[in-house]
Amino acid sequence: xxIENIRSTERFGSVRINDVQKVLELDSGKTENSPVGxxxxxxxxxxxIRSLEGQMAIVIPVKDEKLQLFEGVISGVPHDCSLIVxxxxxxxxVDRFRLEKDTLEQxxxxxxxxAYIIHQKDAAIAExxxxxxxxxxxxxxxxxxxxxxxxxxxxLLMAMVLGKKYIGFIxxxxxxxxxxxxxxxxxxxxxxxxxxxxxxxxxxxxxKPKFAGRLYFKKxxxxxxxxxxxLNSLLSAATGFETDIIKTGNAGxxxxxxxxxxxxxxxxxxxxxxxxIVSILxxxxxxxxxxxxxxxxxxxxxxxxxxxNPHLHEEKGVVHLLDMLRSGxxxxxxxxxxxxxxxxxxxxxxxxxxxxxxxxxxxxxxxxRPLRKVDLxxxxxxxxQRLEDxxxxxxx
Amino acid sequence: xxIENIRSTERFGSVRINDVQKVLELDSGKTENSPVGxxxxxxxxxxxIRSLEGQMAIVIPVKDEKLQLFEGVISGVPHDCSLIVxxxxxxxxVDRFRLEKDTLEQxxxxxxxxAYIIHQKDAAIAExxxxxxxxxxxxxxxxxxxxxxxxxxxxLLMAMVLGKKYIGFIxxxxxxxxxxxxxxxxxxxxxxxxxxxxxxxxxxxxxKPKFAGRLYFKKxxxxxxxxxxxLNSLLSAATGFETDIIKTGNAGxxxxxxxxxxxxxxxxxxxxxxxxIVSILxxxxxxxxxxxxxxxxxxxxxxxxxxxNPHLHEEKGVVHLLDMLRSGxxxxxxxxxxxxxxxxxxxxxxxxxxxxxxxxxxxxxxxxRPLRKVDLxxxxxxxxQRLEDxxxxxxx
Numbered sequence: 175x176x177i178e179n180i181r182s183t184e185r186f187g188s189v190r191i192n193d194v195q196k197v198l199e200l201d202s203g204k205t206e207n208s209p210v211g212x213x214x215x216x217x218x219x220x221x222x223i224r225s226l227e228g229q230m231a232i233v234i235p236v237k238d239e240k241l242q243l244f245e246g247v248i249s250g251v252p253h254d255c256s257l258i259v260x261x262x263x264x265x266x267x268v269d270r271f272r273l274e275k276d277t278l279e280q281x282x283x284x285x286x287x288x289a290y291i292i293h294q295k296d297a298a299i300a301e302x303x304x305x306x307x308x309x310x311x312x313x314x315x316x317x318x319x320x321x322x323x324x325x326x327x328x329x330l331l332m333a334m335v336l337g338k339k340y341i342g343f344i345x346x347x348x349x350x351x352x353x354x355x356x357x358x359x360x361x362x363x364x365x366x367x368x369x370x371x372x373x374x375x376x377x378x379x380x381x382k383p384k385f386a387g388r389l390y391f392k393k394x395x396x397x398x399x400x401x402x403x404x405l406n407s408l409l410s411a412a413t414g415f416e417t418d419i420i421k422t423g424n425a426g427x428x429x430x431x432x433x434x435x436x437x438x439x440x441x442x443x444x445x446x447x448x449x450x451i452v453s454i455l456x457x458x459x460x461x462x463x464x465x466x467x468x469x470x471x472x473x474x475x476x477x478x479x480x481x482x483n484p485h486l487h488e489e490k491g492v493v494h495l496l497d498m499l500r501s502g503x504x505x506x507x508x509x510x511x512x513x514x515x516x517x518x519x520x521x522x523x524x525x526x527x528x529x530x531x532x533x534x535x536x537x538x539x540x541x542x543r544p545l546r547k548v549d550l551x552x553x554x555x556x557x558x559q560r561l562e563d564x565x566x567x568x569x570x
Numbered sequence: 571x572x573i574e575n576i577r578s579t580e581r582f583g584s585v586r587i588n589d590v591q592k593v594l595e596l597d598s599g600k601t602e603n604s605p606v607g608x609x610x611x612x613x614x615x616x617x618x619i620r621s622l623e624g625q626m627a628i629v630i631p632v633k634d635e636k637l638q639l640f641e642g643v644i645s646g647v648p649h650d651c652s653l654i655v656x657x658x659x660x661x662x663x664v665d666r667f668r669l670e671k672d673t674l675e676q677x678x679x680x681x682x683x684x685a686y687i688i689h690q691k692d693a694a695i696a697e698x699x700x701x702x703x704x705x706x707x708x709x710x711x712x713x714x715x716x717x718x719x720x721x722x723x724x725x726l727l728m729a730m731v732l733g734k735k736y737i738g739f740i741x742x743x744x745x746x747x748x749x750x751x752x753x754x755x756x757x758x759x760x761x762x763x764x765x766x767x768x769x770x771x772x773x774x775x776x777x778k779p780k781f782a783g784r785l786y787f788k789k790x791x792x793x794x795x796x797x798x799x800x801l802n803s804l805l806s807a808a809t810g811f812e813t814d815i816i817k818t819g820n821a822g823x824x825x826x827x828x829x830x831x832x833x834x835x836x837x838x839x840x841x842x843x844x845x846x847i848v849s850i851l852x853x854x855x856x857x858x859x860x861x862x863x864x865x866x867x868x869x870x871x872x873x874x875x876x877x878x879n880p881h882l883h884e885e886k887g888v889v890h891l892l893d894m895l896r897s898g899x900x901x902x903x904x905x906x907x908x909x910x911x912x913x914x915x916x917x918x919x920x921x922x923x924x925x926x927x928x929x930x931x932x933x934x935x936x937x938x939r940p941l942r943k944v945d946l947x948x949x950x951x952x953x954x955q956r957l958e959d960x961x962x963x964x965x966x
Contacts, residue, residue: 176649176681199681200751203649204620214680220616224600249878253572253599284610285572285595349779351878352748355596383745482645482747486882 175223175359176202176215177479180367184419186409187460188473191419194378196480197360218363226362227254229339230429233329235322236261236346238270243488244346245277250354251344253287258332260325262294279566288567290332294318294325298560302331306553310542319540323446327542330435332564334550335557340365342375342429345487353483361429364477372434373475374454376422376447379485397495398424400527401448401502404520408452408511412461422478423448424502434474436545437466444501445539451476452509462510500529501539508538571619571755572598572611573875576763580815582805583856584869587815590774592876593756614759622758623650625735626825629725631718632657632742634666639884640742641673646750647740649683654728656721658690675962684963686728690714690721694956698727702949706938715936719842723938726831728960730946731953736761738771738825741883749879757825760873768830769871770850772818772843775881793891794820796923797844797898800916804848804907808857818874819844820898830870832941833862840897841935847872848905858906896925897935904934 176199184191198215232255236244251257259278263270271293278291292299300317303309311327313319318328326343333341342361344354357377364375382395401423410416422428424447430438437457441449454474456462464470506512507520524530545553572595580587594611628651632640647653655674659666667689674687688695696713699705707723709715714724722739729737738757740750753773760771778791797819806812818824820843826834833853837845850870852858860866902908903916920926941949 178680198645198677199649199683200646200747201648202681203623203683213682215682217682227599246878249594250596252597253595281594284574285598286609286611286613287595287599349880350746350748351596352746352752355751356748482642484745 175200175218175363177218177360177363178215179213182419184409184417186413186455187458188464188470189454189458189460189476190473191476192478193419194421194478194480197356197363197482200356200359200482216363216367218359218366222366223359223362224254226340226365227252227358230358230361231256231258231329231333231336231338231341232358233258233260233326233333233341233343234346235325235329235343236263236274237322238263239346239488241273241277243349244274245281246351247344247346247348247354248278248281248289249285250351250358252355252358253285255342255358256333256336256338257287257289258329259289259291260294260329261291262320262325265293265295275566282566283568286568288565290561290564291566292328292332292564294320294328298563299328299557302553302556302560305556306549308543308545308548308553310540319442321442323440323442323542326446327440327545330432330545331553331557334432334436334545335554335561338432340429340431341435343427345426347488349486350483353481353485356481356483357427360479360481364429364479365431367477368431368475370472370475371431372469372472373431373477374434374450375429375477375479376425377427378422378425378478378480380481381484383484383486395495397499397502400499400523401506404503404506404516404523405448405451407516407519408455408506408509411513411516412511420451423451424498436550437469439544440542441501441505442540442542444498445505448502449505449539449541452505452511455511456509496527496529499527500524500536504536504539507536571596571614571759573614573756573759574611575609578815580805580813582809582851583854584860584866585850585854585856585872586869587872588874589815590817590874590876593752593759593878596752596755596878612763614755614762618762619755619758620650622736622761623648623754626754626757627652627654627725627729627732627734627737628754629654629656629722629729629737629739630742631721631725631739632659632670633718634659635742635884637669637673639745640670641677642747643740643742643744643750644674644677644685645681646747646754648751648754649681651738651754652729652732652734653683653685654725655685655687656690656725657687658716658721661689661691671962678962679964682964684961686957686960687962688724688728688960690716690724694959695724695953698949698952698956701952702945704939704941704944704949706936715838717838719836719838719938722842723836723941726828726941727949727953730828730832730941731950731957734828736825736827737831739823741822743884745882746879749877749881752877752879753823756875756877760825760875761827763873764827764871766868766871767827768865768868769827769873770830770846771825771873771875772821773823774818774821774874774876776877777880779880779882791891793895793898796895796919797902800899800902800912800919801844801847803912803915804851804902804905807909807912808907816847816874819847820894832946833865835940836938837897837901837935838938839935840894841901844898845901845935845937848901848907851907852905892923892925895923896920896932900932900935903932
């Protein structure tokens, strides 16, 4: 793979947010190309990507997705990655979790690889969370709460038990296995450029095709634009210099070093991705005191990589978009970095976009604490004992 | 990459047509996986794929495609392949060829690679064809005729001059660079399985999404189904056993060894891909005498590989489909293998599908002779002298 060089970086305390880097070539070949003039791109060698993939878990949160899509997505995940599926699919009437497990098993048999699949409502995983004191994760029914971020936390715990160094998330509703492959290679490309054990890679889609009579290749969604605007305003307000560096506030496709992942909180619902950025900025030491000296010393690298493939996924409708907008902005609104002007602008925006009633107060998102804050050691020990229950291996 | 094992093969004289093999995994990793039980798939190692790519030219015929699509397609071609663009785009009003060349140049600069681009109406290439006695290629205006197959022949000649061993074709109207990458890897996978210097790989799309209110994933197009049916009938009529082995009669995405490419004729228009199969069957020695003893000795391997990625491309409308149907069936109709029953069925089919008037005779396709039949040596010498004119290299 070849991607653009880092063109500019915004520094905010110990955090380095790099401007978008485009993927230039999906496959940059084995030959050493002697650079002519100043190279605009960086070649990430296969061996480097492969070695990072071997240390990476790819977590795929699933909720009642079409099986054809699920099957395509898993087939795009490079073989050397550990594949972890966290499903919150319906088990009533048709046991969709069972169908997903069957699909995964068949894939593993064909591809001669192993994988893990766990249901979000698995009683054992709820028990483990409770024993570790991670009650944030538990709902009224005593099981893990619904939601993508709670699924992400389960995946993260699994990745830790598997001894992985990196974790990447990929949504299960993608139509193109080739796009999934590019996400993972981009994650690896990002990590290969990082100089810190605390790093994050966020994917920017080149286009998001829409069907309006003909195919229309949208570059920016309204929700993303708004979320990015207010995330950037947190930076601008603190530094006094306006910026538009953050372009991936809602990036569902993103990856982290496990070291970074364990110190971040996970907001429920669609707040999860913007909340990660908010938390990174809060921990930068630029405004608030930096909570972790080691993190402050190394700094946090954020990479934003624009893929070559368009992103074509299942359409979920307008309600979903308003919910996304509201949740994302609530994460920014509740931040200690948000001054009263930003808070007011967010409320006005939400009312204008009809995502909030004029007399309604914006509730903060439910936050699942960082894993570092719970009894991680006992959680890992308990999960390790049960790991086999969630394992899918090719059978003879 | 990992693909399905060959499940069955139809042998027709010295030709081996293998049943469809599905891609199982886009990236099968570096780790050696010890097979458990009988492996259903074949792992094609990166090194093998890379080595084949280094000997492969990828030819992209272009005709007034959107530049965004063109740019995406070229960025999906693996770096180690030689990239050859043959354009027949309009040069009036807006010089689209110039825009394509600019796009290609920018890409080559970013990706630090070289490529070739030639216009189908280039006077020098017409002159070379004439000098080699390849008048089939020349139209009334003294230049190379319009049409994809004539562009393919130019690409083939370039690939020969570059000393390549394999040639693959990829259409320029594809929305997904990741699909392009998969086509090339599939070509390499096919060649890696071949035991003959005469081999062909044809791509079967997993789905071809259509927009009918929502996205609908079509597996079979009406045209493809009909073309395949009559191609199979050529086989069935000769052997007395019905078969449906041919599933890629209209495959625009296909690749060949140069040795095979130079003994095949190239029919004009949409007849080109079905004609290749017809010619391969004719040369099999099963019914007609085999014209080339060396080919008969080694045999011809045909692989059909089903990709993981759906095929999403520009819609060209109904007229285009009828033209495709008519051209494809005309190639089968004029074959010496087509008996009177098949000929009659084809005419009935075309009239039924309103691609032919009841009183109309079906004209045979225009055929450009195999390159082996012209003065290939002088064509190559002449083209080699002009090669620099068509070269695009990263500039300092």
